[in-house]
Amino acid sequence: MNPALQGLLTIIIGVGGCIGYFYLSNQFLDKVLFPAKGPQAGRNINRANLVRPWLFLFPALFALGLYLAYPVFETLRLSLTDRDLDGAFVGLSNYQQMFAEPKFWEALSNNMLWLIVVPAAATAFGLLAAQLTDRIKWGSVAKSLIFMPMAISFVGAAVIFKLVYDTRPVDQNQIGILNAVWLQFEGGAGSFLFLKVIPALILISFAGIVAYVGWIFVAPIANSRANGGGAGFVPLRLFVAAASLWLVYLSIGSLFGIFAFQFPYGEPQTWLTIPFWNSFFLMIVLIWIQTGFAMVILSAALRGIPEETIEAAIVDGANPLQVFFKIKVPQIMGTIVVVWTTITLVVLKVFDIVFAMSNGQWETQVLANYMYDKLFRADEWGVGSASAIIIMLLVSPILIWNVYNARKEMK
Amino acid sequence: MDNIAGSKSSLGWVVQISTILLVALWIFPTVGLLVSSFRTADQISTSGWWAALFPSEQTERFRVADPDDNRAARGDLFVVEGNFFEENDSSGEITSWGTSSRAVDAYQAGEVADLGDGETITINPDSSYVWSGTDEQISGRGQRVFVTAVSPPEFTTDNYxxxxxxxxxxxxxxxxxxxxxxxxxxxxxxxxxxxxxxxxxxxxxxxxxxxxxxxxxxxxxxxxxxxxxxxxxxxxxxxxxxxxxxxxxxxxxxxxxxxxxxxxxxxxxxxxxxxxxxxxxxxxxxxxxxxxxxxxxxxxxxxxxxxxxxxxxxxxxxxxxxxxxxxxxxxxxxxxxxxxxxxxxxxxxxxxxxxxxxxxxxxxxxxxxxxxxxxxxxxxxxxx
Missing domain, CATH: 1.10.3720.10 (MetI-like)
Known part of the structure; x- marks a missing residue:
């Protein structure tokens, strides 16, 4: 049968089936099982109302259970068994095998890099775009254009950026815009400014922000010593502080690297094969897509800030930067966290971009693509499932946090 | 802040320019793909998509039509007349030209080049040319010329x-x-x-x-x-x-x-x-x-x-x-x-x-x- 016809038929059967199910099961409940008449009418109505919610919920719960809840446990089981041994229980040997593979550690460390860079950059750009577009007349047009990549598939975006990163031999015209721009740099003062000074400034401000965030987390501990009270979440605070110290150390280290590095001026670069940095070129694709999302949400949050607080700050003599960082950002901190976690989830599942652009070659592997490799190319279900469980473990803090918030909200 | 006088005008410029830059940065990649999809394989591989939006300048090498078949007598001289673009399936408007690969822009369009001993060649902006000389000069292979032409942006829907x-x-x-x-x-x-x-x-x-x-x-x-x-x-x-x-x-x-x-x-x-x-x-x-x-x-x-x-x-x-x-x-x-x-x-x-x-x-x-x-x-x- 023609797939289009089959699709149409499925819509009719699916939608008709759903509506028919809901209608008939309600009719059955009211007319046959617990009819609302006769001697026990009152009791029957109550009983019918006890059952009815489950009629409404059944198809959804069934699909959720089968397609999301069951696979979590099944994947856990598969990760502990070996398919070649007829599904015999093998304990943690799949995990041991995975941990022994350098490709896994490469994927994990790349994923960690993605987890730091993409949410941070997308949120920062989104905040910047929201702040800028809220102040100008053609802001809504600008918003639409920045938001547009959201509609573009990861694969489409991969093609778009492959064209941006395209490389031609040195004696031909470059058709990738990045190489065309790159060849404009020839090692003069302009190159020094754009390739050394500006990256250095970005690194310094990044280190500054990280140090500041780290201090925000640690300060309550020091204060609580003075006040004699507990700060709460002490291990978490110390962990964040340690992580931020490490990031500051890394940034300072790379600061020297920037000035020491000799750029290969005048040579077209194959951007996706430069180890370590090629991951960043892949991240740019995701940042490009996610910034619009961050901008839309943060712009709504910025507009929700009470005018009085801002006016009061200006009257007290705050400059625009102070207003932004000390008045606006703290008030939308909750939204920033939501945006951050949402983008983090997207990052953990990122597959298409890496699959289409580099397929994990040249040290760009990430977990989701590693898992796909193991499951469908190497046919190692045990190791593939084990890596899926690792993704699940990375997601679970956000899962717990979301559920915790949802419960708190409903009370 | 927007409703407080003064603060807006001072920052207005910066905000406008930064927004334009940001938006341009964000739509550039997609525009590149869109433009490329309307260009021929040849155009894409010889120049960046941004070049497609402007008239392109291209230097091409042509040869005057074979004198043995095309020359006509005019007085005691022979001439070959023709049009490069029509003969070579090309288009554009010629700005400069030359007869040697070392000086491809030796002459402006419409100028007459003296090739010695009374042999001359003229190329007009629309690529029509006149090559004239004695019987001996206008024979053998056609004169080789290098023309620099500006052609308007060209797009095709063939790819679709x-x-x-x-x-x-x-x-x-x-x-x-x-x-x-x-x-x-x-x-x-x-x-x-x-x-x-x-x-x-x-x-x-x-x-x-x-x-x-x-x-x-x-x-x-x-x-x-x-x-x-x-x-x-x-x-x-x-x-x-x-x-x-x-x-x-x-x-x-x-x-x-x-x-x-x-x-x-x-x-x-x-x-x-x-x-x-x-x-x-x-x-x-x-x-x-x-x-x-x-x-x-x-x-x-x-x-x-x-x-x-x-x-x-x-x-x-x-x-x-x-x-x-x-x-x-x-x-x-x-x-x-x-x-x-x-x-x-x-x-x-x-x-x-x-x-x-x-x-x-x-x-x-x-x-x-x-x-x-x-x-x-x-x-x-x-x-x-």
Whole structure:
């Protein structure tokens, strides 16, 4: 049968089936099982109302259970068994095998890099775009254009950026815009400014922000010593502080690297094969897509800030930067966290971009693509499932946090 | 801050310019692909797409028509007249020209070049030329010239012809286009129906365990679908669905449900309680309340989820690869075909750009047409 016809038929059967199910099961409940008449009418109505919610919920719960809840446990089981041994229980040997593979550690460390860079950059750009577009007349047009990549598939975006990163031999015209721009740099003062000074400034401000965030987390501990009270979440605070110290150390280290590095001026670069940095070129694709999302949400949050607080700050003599960082950002901190976690989830599942652009070659592997490799190319279900469980473990803090918030909200 | 005089004008310039820069940075990559899809393979490989927007200057080498066949006597001289662009199937407007490769711009258009001993050649801006000289000079091979011509931007829709209507099986996207559509529509419609009923129950019906169920759905929102691939594929094969549309529709339905229920429930909870209670007092059943009151009122939320699910299923690669595309390749979707093209025709940018743009076009239209609902859905789904 023609797939289009089959699709149409499925819509009719699916939608008709759903509506028919809901209608008939309600009719059955009211007319046959617990009819609302006769001697026990009152009791029957109550009983019918006890059952009815489950009629409404059944198809959804069934699909959720089968397609999301069951696979979590099944994947856990598969990760502990070996398919070649007829599904015999093998304990943690799949995990041991995975941990022994350098490709896994490469994927994990790349994923960690993605987890730091993409949410941070997308949120920062989104905040910047929201702040800028809220102040100008053609802001809504600008918003639409920045938001547009959201509609573009990861694969489409991969093609778009492959064209941006395209490389031609040195004696031909470059058709990738990045190489065309790159060849404009020839090692003069302009190159020094754009390739050394500006990256250095970005690194310094990044280190500054990280140090500041780290201090925000640690300060309550020091204060609580003075006040004699507990700060709460002490291990978490110390962990964040340690992580931020490490990031500051890394940034300072790379600061020297920037000035020491000799750029290969005048040579077209194959951007996706430069180890370590090629991951960043892949991240740019995701940042490009996610910034619009961050901008839309943060712009709504910025507009929700009470005018009085801002006016009061200006009257007290705050400059625009102070207003932004000390008045606006703290008030939308909750939204920033939501945006951050949402983008983090997207990052953990990122597959298409890496699959289409580099397929994990040249040290760009990430977990989701590693898992796909193991499951469908190497046919190692045990190791593939084990890596899926690792993704699940990375997601679970956000899962717990979301559920915790949802419960708190409903009370 | 906007309503305080003075602060706006001082920053206005900076804000305008930064916004223009940011927007330009964001649309540049897409524009590049769009422009490239309207250029020929030759144009793409010889110059960057940004060059296509301006008149291009090109130096070409031509040879005057063969004098033995084309010369005409004029007085005691022989001349060859003709037009380079007509003879060589080219176009543009000549600005300068030369007869030696070392000085290709020795003469301006319309000037007469003296080649010695009375032999002359003239080239006009429209590329018509006159070459004249003695019998001996106007013989053998035609005079070689180098012309520098400026041609206006040139675009073609041939690539779209190749991708949509002709081309080999690997290039033609029509089948993949309809396959994608076949996946997308049921995978968008069915979860909406299922989720709407569940959301109503979670929003307006009282039963034990409701709060727990909502918490579970919030939890399922973030479960990566990677975990579901192998277990569900084995399940589909086990119950006889195998790889195919049915399995894909079911998988998309399952993966889309948590967001659908979450969005719709949040929206339905906010509907006015009075309407629903009045309807109950008037004797309406839950089923009637749902179909006659709740569904019409929830249209914005239904629309925003529909857009999400549409974009997600249209743009999806992983689910299609795992649950749909079998070894025959008859059920390929557009994203998968583009990935294959990246592998097989990595250098053919005219094919790649056009194929990518065909797959991007539909979501972009939906996006710009229904942006309002998309934004509303995002806000409802994320901001708590």
């Amino acid at each position: 012809n190749t991708i949509l209507f002709s081309g080999t099986a690997g290039d033609n996207m029509t089948k993949a286009f309809f396959n994608t559509l076949t996946v997308t529509i049921p995978a968008t419609v069915i979860p909406i129906v299922v989720a709407a009923f569940a959301a109503y129950a979670l929003a307006w019906m009282d039963f034990p365990g409701r709060a727990l169920l909502i918490a579970i759905i919030v939890g399922l929102l973030v479960v990566p679908l990677q975990l579901a691939l192998i277990p569900l594929l084995s399940l589909h094969v086990g119950i006889g669905i195998g790889k195919g549309y049915l399995g894909t529709w079911l998988a998309h339905t399952g993966f889309g449900l948590p967001l659908a229920i979450y969005l719709l429930r949040n929206y339905m909870v906010g509907l006015p309680r009075d309407i629903i209670e009045n309807a109950k007092v008037d004797g309406a059943t839950d089923f009637q309340i749902f179909t006659k009151i709740i569904l019409p009122l929830s249209f914005p939320a239904l629309a925003s989820f529909a857009i999400f699910q549409f974009l997600w299923t249209w743009n999806d690669l992983l689910v299609a690869k795992v649950f749909l595309i079998d070894s025959t390749g008859q059920t390929t979707v557009m994203t998968d075909q583009i990935v294959n093209l990246l592998g097989t025709r990595g250098g053919n940018w005219e094919i790649l750009a056009t194929a990518a743009f065909v797959s991007i076009a539909v979501p972009l239209v939906v996006f710009f047409a229904m942006q309002k609902y998309l934004v509303r859905g995002l806000l409802a789904g994320s901001v708590k």
